[in-house]
Amino acid sequence: MSKVIKVNNTSSERNSASISGINEFVVKFANINGTGSASANNMFAKAVFRMGLPISPKNIFPSNIQGLPTWYEVRVSEKGYLARRDGIDIMVAMNPQSLAGDVASVLPGGYLLYDSTKTIDLRLVRNDITYIGLPLTDICRREYKDARQRQLFKNIIYVGALAALLDIDFTVLTGLVSDQFKGKEKLIAPNIHALELGYQYANKNFSCPLSIRIEKRDLVGDKILIDGNSASGLGAVYGGATVVGWYPITPSTSVIEAFEKYAKRLRIDPGTGAINYATVQAEDEIAAIGIVIGGAWNGARSFTATSGPGVSLMGEFLGLAYFAEIPVVLVDVQRAGPSTGMPTRTQQSDITAAAYSSHGDTKHVLLFPSTPKECFDMTADAFDLAERLQTPVMVMSDLDLGMNDHMSEPFEWDDDRAYDRGKVLSAEQLDELSANGKKFGRYLDVDNDGICYRTFPGAHPDKGSFFTRGSSRDPYAVYTEDGAEYVANMERLIRKFETAKEYVPKPEQKLAGKRASKRGVIYYGTSAAATEEAIDLLKEKGINLDGLRVRAFPFNKDVEDFIEKHDTVFVVEQNRDAQLRSMLINELEVSPKQLPKVLNYDGSPITAACICENILEQLTEKEAC
């Protein structure tokens, strides 16, 4: 280690030993947004992934376009833990603005890479971490003339250096560069050159690799690395969405961008080159959901993607869709509320707002994806569900899931799968119906499951037309203000919601031991990875928790059974008001005392440590009582 460590301008000796860790650590990059660091940092993450190691990268970015601090955190975990982990082992500190905080966040024994072209501020020198100076600006000044190039390649160079320090196979990097610049081959050589500059500088000047490093493994199998929003967009293509109304809002915009990207490639009419979908960038979220309602009413699978403020604006229309029974699909990529809140931070805090959106007695179906694979599946499935149930279905993703890459099971599609269009009467069926002397009633509960038959406009010259409205109507869709008709209809909607329980995805259970434990923990969406890690950590401490990952609302029988079987069920969520917990209590008539809350809502993805600590605290308190 002779060549590493010493910061040129300090003589203080390091007090604590360097952390050593193979394939278990967190690297954080501190950059300025708008400087092109994102793709370099991604390259680093993907390289580790290609070394066969589970990773989970997280972007931490401001609500701003250029000039403010932005971070990229990569956890490497050969144990396969994909949640965020607090504490930084290696900090790549490229932003003078945030340097003080960045230095402070490094774990004792950790490393800090910095641009040593300028000397570091003495006050920022800790003697319990190792400083690794790379003269990045110098190298770039020497190598590049163009200012933008200097800025961009600086990032590539530190990735090269990291590769040397962490023992990443250089050919993995070159492979990545070739993949990335397919079609723009001219860019391959300069990028590889920049990587080499860093790689060689590090190898020459430091004793590589560090005590923290990568060792090749074969732990990722056929897994893929993708963000949830891209997966949702792709899922919508596979799910057969054709009409899209949307309005830009972080962090949901990339759902639509992904849909369009894939659809532009995969949804072209071979004969004419015309497109087999229609995306309308609406004037606002109200119009966006209106477009979706219109499309769905008219028989096209239709969806939108938005975030909290959009969900709030869509309230009136969602109530219409509930009451008029229109199968709309909405992907809500949640961010930290209330109001504008922290628009580039994550939270699971639109849960109740979505479930009960709109005035009057309304309830909506929600799906809770935890991985990109589930974003894909649930978005595709949402169309089947919505059409089967003739009601809005919302996929409750969040910024963490949607905008960060996640290691995920690969996508799969069963080519034999038919789209479930639900109960739609064709012209032939309408004729048959009247041949049998029956009258079509749009809101007749023929099958006693609360779901009625619909028809599409234009389906038949003189049968099956009806009037859709948000006001009360009888089974034949005729306007009525009769109280009994109204109640019958409202009760049918509850019946339908009961039916929904059989259609929505079941929860996933993880028993702590062979037999059920007395204690359980319920979690959903992006709290899954951290909670599952926490279950392991608690087990090490002798506390056995059975886990249940809830995947949908309304809650089906399995959720009820799980709660019934456990004396105490912790509910882990990333919001302040324990929103899903309140739904569990209300919809399943559970005693609140049985469901202690475990909450984290500071906008950062929840960690296993936070969950453990919280649960331990509550258990000790209980014992103390």
Place this chain on the structure above:
Amino acid sequence: MSKVIKVNNTSSERNSASISGINEFVVKFANINGTGSASANNMFAKAVFRMGLPISPKNIFPSNIQGLPTWYEVRVSEKGYLARRDGIDIMVAMNPQSLAGDVASVLPGGYLLYDSTKTIDLRLVRNDITYIGLPLTDICRREYKDARQRQLFKNIIYVGALAALLDIDFTVLTGLVSDQFKGKEKLIAPNIHALELGYQYANKNFSCPLSIRIEKRDLVGDKILIDGNSASGLGAVYGGATVVGWYPITPSTSVIEAFEKYAKRLRIDPGTGAINYATVQAEDEIAAIGIVIGGAWNGARSFTATSGPGVSLMGEFLGLAYFAEIPVVLVDVQRAGPSTGMPTRTQQSDITAAAYSSHGDTKHVLLFPSTPKECFDMTADAFDLAERLQTPVMVMSDLDLGMNDHMSEPFEWDDDRAYDRGKVLSAEQLDELSANGKKFGRYLDVDNDGICYRTFPGAHPDKGSFFTRGSSRDPYAVYTEDGAEYVANMERLIRKFETAKEYVPKPEQKLAGKRASKRGVIYYGTSAAATEEAIDLLKEKGINLDGLRVRAFPFNKDVEDFIEKHDTVFVVEQNRDAQLRSMLINELEVSPKQLPKVLNYDGSPITAACICENILEQLTEKEAC
């Protein structure tokens, strides 16, 4: 009774005896809307009121302007029960369109008044009720030339006839006419003439009075008769509201109309004739609440009134007001949802939509008026509360309360009462603060009650300015994406909500006996009269229920205590999903099993019979188990 009874075109004898009842009955008027029946029917109700009897009139009208059935139901109850009561004793059947149903709704032994100019359809003749034919069209044809007059006076004539049949003092009617046409004296004589036509016809042709009739009493004391919306509008004038943003929507429009009516009279600058308020009819509800937020931010007491669809549209802005801490006042006159639902029917179904309106973790303060007096008080108080708490306060009225006349305690105002403007720093206080070396922080929790100090724009040349936003900020109102700052602020908002419990009106308790019973019932708003009547009815059956009328959300300690003290607490509501109950469970961490639901949501005001039946059923079920 010789002259009454026989319908000209039937010889069937009546099977059951006429109902007899003094001062305890229900009269229902069946009319066509747009025919001017409303003021005649009102005159009838008010006459009974002036006879010293408690009454409760209910309009049942379509979402339509002209030509459809409309009803007016008046319950007379010397016992003082003001809830709606099912079953009609006397039907004034003036609408051929609805005649069949109207005939059917009369209680056996009851009466039906009809226009005997045309013979009645034989199929509509029941032999268990008494038909009283008034040749109204004939009389009008004889007396009036003008078609509109014929239509209008027909209504007055049947009121005159009713007076004779029910033994209403004719001078009470003439008094009412004089009061009503003050300023339009020309109209007095013709109206009295029309009343006389009916009065005399009845006296001449039937043996008046009927077995059902009025006897003068002195049971209304100094009570007044007014609709809740007028009371709210007046309350806003007294509460010092100056900025109003609104958009028309039934059944809330008349809140604003009343505000304007009273303000036009009572809020004129004596010197200039200029107005001391500003009402802006906005382009929609979003703009309406935006105007209110702007006004409130700038130091004017500001409010809006709306109904369900408006509340849904206001969601995004309400979240802003919560998070940016703007004291807005909103009167929600609830109607039957979801969506457009039944816009002219009543419900208490915006409770959760209002309490948790907007995405993210939000909670709002709600008030639940039960009477016009409370509409007045709570609307006025809402401004104090909103400014004290710096958060939206919603007055949760409904169509029944808002658009029907109710007998109510008279209004009162303590002239010594000052407006509580809450924590606002004046220029002097700002100077003092900095003289003491302190820095103003808009979101500093100086008093540790979660409520911070605000300043109004323009207050001080160089101190106290700050930036208001819906995004996260530090205690000095500076934008921040720091997780710890965000959480500290969100926790403070919870602290503020805790503080709110001390400021909101306490519940009203009605103990069944001297000691607390084991069972209780919680109710609010327009469910109060029926529930209190039901408590009496149940007591007669030996079932003692303690009553608690909840008047605000967040629930204060008394609500918690009440629930704690009772094994079973029924919760009575006029919605499908037991909305307030779910809030009680969640916010007070009560076991759902302890709170059985009692629901009625068909759009008609809930009745005591319905509540009794429901509770009895649940009690029997329990005992059966």
Place this chain on the structure above:
Amino acid sequence: MTYQKPNFRHPLAPTNNLGLSRREYEGALSTLCAGCGHDSISNAIITACFENSIEPHKVAKLSGIGCSSKTPTYFLGNSHGFNTVHGRMPSVTTGANMANRDLTYIGVSGDGDSASIGLGQFAHVVRRNLNMLYIVENNGCYGLTKGQNSATTDLGSISKSGNANKFSPIDLCNLSMQLGATFVARSFSGDKDQLVPLIKAAMSHRGFAFIDVISPCVTFNNNPGSKKSYDFVREHQEATSNIDFVPMQQEITTQYDAGTTQEVTLHDGSVIHLHKPIDGFDIHNPRTAMRAMKDHQERDEILTGLLYVDTDPVDLHDVINTNSKPLNSLTKEELCPGNKTLQSINESLR
């Protein structure tokens, strides 16, 4: 409450090219006030569709909320209808049209619905040139909520309560023209001769066709001093020209006077005949129309008739190049790229 009319067709009732009688174009009995202008517009729509032999089930009727927005229940009982929420019919129609470009879309709205709460949606559906007929039944007030002024209430117009309106009105024709509408007309519910051919022409127009129909509210805005009363409109109306509509493939039988008649051929081959146009009026130039409208407005006159038409419009489907086959009819095979493609996508993500 809606009363279904008896389903009886008089055997001698005249039929159109499809063999349908006028009755088959009717809807439920209206529940509007007797004399309401909106009912006349429903009638004009019925006549236009009947005479033009439109297949009723190929029409979709959409509306917002208001007395005007109730009317789709009262015409074309064999068409699907959608009474959406207040002010948001444009977006729902946009989605519907995207889903199935083969239907004819009739959107009905009120002045409150379109010029107040719905102004944003109105402006943007115009901008997108959605292929639809958009009718505003303009009574200068909020009928259903009992007569408040709307954003189209004319300056100085006296309300029923006797107050003069102090805000200048939004002229939806002018606005839509400025925003690029490709067919703009104004008419009067009391002028069936003008309204029926306008509706026919608008339904043949392949793009956004807007008709602002002044439609008096007899209950709340038909009083003296109102500028949307029957009397006022009758006295102050001037037409750009008289109008006749000849649907595509129908022979022109009437003789027209060449000098005073202009022929406008629409995209689908149907022809509009404009007789006796007012001086200097160019139906193809939005600027002259806007000028003429302003001129009339300054004289307190109402210019009605066809104001502007672009005979070669580019509708939203053209702009985004959608498949000519309706999107709602595409099969799974056409929509779903299949597992093989998905596996190659997986491959690119490793």
Place this chain on the structure above:
Amino acid sequence: MTYQKPNFRHPLAPTNNLGLSRREYEGALSTLCAGCGHDSISNAIITACFENSIEPHKVAKLSGIGCSSKTPTYFLGNSHGFNTVHGRMPSVTTGANMANRDLTYIGVSGDGDSASIGLGQFAHVVRRNLNMLYIVENNGCYGLTKGQNSATTDLGSISKSGNANKFSPIDLCNLSMQLGATFVARSFSGDKDQLVPLIKAAMSHRGFAFIDVISPCVTFNNNPGSKKSYDFVREHQEATSNIDFVPMQQEITTQYDAGTTQEVTLHDGSVIHLHKPIDGFDIHNPRTAMRAMKDHQERDEILTGLLYVDTDPVDLHDVINTNSKPLNSLTKEELCPGNKTLQSINESLR
């Protein structure tokens, strides 16, 4: 994150009539992209307020959401500010103005904020002639959400991703004029000489003053082919006239050439001088302005400068006849009718 600037005033810094230096009109450090047009507009506002000796605390700044809407943080640090929600600044400003008519209101918005989600509110605040300065910082794209086209993106303008926009733009000047705005101007963030006097004049205007400022987004819409790039605007801009502003009570010192200069005296006595106006342009006639704008637009030119001013406007307070004393300063005694009146109301309800 906002960096508060060091609160240091250079002792020699020039001061205005109030004895304040320019620094006292600044705000927090901008966090926008280097070169963003919006920052120049903030600077122009600072200069205008400083030079016009506006008391900072008598100004209220309001905005919606977007890069543009962030800017009120970056000017007038001693004024109260309110960053509302997306597209809804107009209504909040309306309420604020109703509450206190004595402040000066500056509303800042973006083209996404005003022409898309906020179009309805924009149109209606114009119609009400609210006394405020409304600035749209128009970059023809959604900056903060990374560059999507907006409703003001010009037809055929090429986006950063290389696609030509196919929807015709909404011209907010034209629209506001049609809706009755009483002060309308267009400018360019790069043209300080024009923008500063326009802002001064707009702030003196007692009614709705609208300035559409083309303000290039260097990050997402400054590429070749964009019609809102610095280069394009510089090359295609033509001014209606050059403009000077002389505040009320300040002596006019410059000599103006009578033939080519027009004087416009505003309600408060301040004077706008217009030099070398383009041919036939009448600043008091909205129709000539609209015509000139259309003419220029057809030639792909951008007409900037003061387009229209009504020197005797009737603002919303005038229309509804509000007390001249701000409503937020009325005391309980002025607001509450008291118990005696209430008892007589009770009496009337028995």
